[in-house]
Amino acid sequence: MEKLNHTVTEFILAGFTTDPVMQLFLFVVFLLMYCITVIGNIILIVLICTDSRLYTAMYFFIGNLSFLDLWYSTVYTPKIMLTCISEDKSISFVGCLAQFFFSAGLAYSECYLLATMAYDRYMAISKPLLYTQAMSPKLSSYLVAASYTGGFISSTIITSETFTLTFCGDVIDDFFCDLPPLVKLACDVKDSYQAVLYFILASNVISPTVFILASYLFIIAAILRISSTQGRLKAFSTCGSHLTAVTLYYGSILFIYFRPSTSYTLERDKFVSVFCTVAMPMVNPMIYSLRNRDVKDAFKKMRNKIRIS
Template identity: 40%
Template sequence: MDEKNQTIFGFTLLGLSEKPYLRMPLFSVFMAAYVLCILGNVLILILISTHSQLHTPMYFLLGNLSAADIWLASITIPRTLYSLLSQDLSISFHGCFAQLYLFHMVGNMDSFLLAIMAIDRYAAICRPLHYTAIMSRRTCSGLLISSWIIVNFNATLHTVLTSTLSYCNRIIHHYFCDIPVMLTLSCTDTSTNEMVLFTEGTLLVVAPMLIILCSYVLIIRDILKLCTSKGRQRTFSTCSSHLTVVIIFYSSVIFMYFRPRSLYSEAYDKIISVLYCMITPMLNPFIYTLRNNDIKQAVKKVIQRGSTDGQ
């Protein structure tokens, strides 16, 4: 297929399943998950913006993570819902690579945000007297801006490399345009793409992972110095939500992108991608809400205020 045909006809996204009787059940599940994701993350953003006790670096970063999760879910799920409902499986060439670009930019930003949040937890637990200076608004903003620049460059590079391939097959056995599945459609040599995906992807994933690992090693070291088990439990509880999100996020990303092309599996890739595209963004607000006393107190105040106004 030449470039002209690619541009005109684009690709066909087969979605999660080719069986017609599964479309409505899948639509219902995805719609419910998407609504929960949007409502949960919007609630986090509202609570952080309207409650002064949440105007701290930790919640500033959590707000950014919630915004990124809304964006990440919105890149893939609405298009999937539309396909399930309308049975229109086509996506334009430019639309496909715009989706690929946005997905990798925001997905990598999630990784950077988790690393910055780990630094925040380290500073709060291990350097409490210097916490305000270490995690100032200027420092947080600088880290966020630098991260956006890096992930934008990375997403642009992969999008350009992938879009310049020749595609002999335009049928995508997936529900969104992603690099691994696009490489399987190409009839040209993809070794350069695979090498760049592995090397640069390793840097962008491993570097944040090492930051998180080092932060928690230092945190655990300081926690073990506490005299009482109750003190250790209370201190570590401030990290448990973040650590849970880190484990879910990185386990799925590593499986998806750090393996040989020969191990590509359509079924497993769809399941894993659903985990980090839909399940993780949906669960994050609940994980932070249920395990965070400050957020729970803010929610209680909103409920009490609503009850008072209703009376």
């Protein structure tokens, strides 16, 4: 195939379907999901910033997770909606690079942040009396800053490596600029690129996963030392939301990126990508609010203030 790397100025996003009726339906679905995502995450951030009962490390991390989800969804969803209703399915080379860079940076940052939240839960359960001092605002800020720094350093590396590949086509068989469809367009993927790719994915996904699993082993051990059954259930319930979010997020990532190449199909993975990029940012606020009494009480308090005013 003719190498197009130096002449490609834009890519074409194939999306899901060319049926106009289905495209309109998908536009409405994505619009509703994006509205719910924006409203849900903003409300959660406002509650955490304004209610003094939520001034703890746990809610500080949840607030940053909502910020990441809000930003992450905004990187993708508006362009997806525009592609659904527009005849122009193109995205510029620079636009594709920017979308790839920010999406990778935010995704990797969320991986680190979820690992940090697992450590926070371990400290809360194993050392409840020292939790406030152990997870001080200063340490929490450092951990969040480290999550962002690690995520965007890795994103810079993988973005620079990916967009210096030689492409043999300009049609991305997906609805956004993601790693698998871009690599599929490459004329030749060298072993050096594969090594960088595996290193980035291992350091940003596998390492946090191992850290989270280790944290939960220590959490389980700490819970088993609690004498009362009620105390054990209460301690474990504080981890339920985080464990649910971790399972959904890491499960989706591992499904897409860590499988044998023989089982890889873009069509099937488009739906998993939708879940990661559009659904997860919408679901996370529900996970951390519906089962959390403090958040629900803060929401009721804010609602009552609005009514009075």
